Amino acid sequence: MKEELKGPEVEGVSVAVVQExxxxxxxxxxxYIINEKEEELEQVLVTSKGYATLKKGTSQVGETEQKVETTTLRKLLGSIEAKSAKKVEPIMEDVLTxxxxxxxxxxxxxxxxDKKFIFLSETVKEENFVNIPILNKKGVLVG
Structure with missing residues (x-):
């Protein structure tokens, strides 16, 4: 990719899944979107989706796979003040797979x-929980 097409690096912003x-x-x-920056984030837009390729079993031709994908959701959050967090959406437990x-x-x-944050399947588990900055709650953080 040409260097001039790459946007500036995102620092101080992360996404967390929190158990409450x-x-x-x-x-x-x-x-949640966590803003640890000293500046306000403006016009925050979040696009979310879930996806996986699941093995269905074996047949005479070999293993078969099934692609699973959720609906893509888009949400305009507006602004997120410096050193604060904003809830994006609840997430169903079965989608965490x-x-x-x-x-x-x-x-x-x-x-x-802009930046893509990915929670890999099966990573939102209590053994992976850390203290989430700003919220002071336990969860999984991707930054």
Whole structure:
């Protein structure tokens, strides 16, 4: 790729999946954008989807595979203040078995940034939880 086509590197912004107590004390998973920058993120747009290639079994021709993909969702979050976080969406527990991709685009001043954050299948588990900055909650962080 030509160097002039590459955008500026994204630093200080990450995506987290956090386990929280929802209504009726039921465990839910929520996705957050974490802004650890000193600047506000403006016009934040998030595109999300889940995908995987699953082995179905073997046949006379060999192993068969099935591609699974969720609907692509787009959400305009507006601005995220410096040193804060904003909830993107709840995520269903059964979708955590897929790779979950979040493509985040935003402006800082007049400069546009974008980055793809991927939670690989089966990584959102309690043994992988860390303390999420800004939120001070446990979850999985991709930065």
């Amino acid at each position: 107590l929802g209504d009726d004390n039921v465990i839910v998973y929520n996705v 897929l790779n979950n991709e979040y493509w985040v685009s935003f402006f800082v001043g007049t400069t546009m940034y």
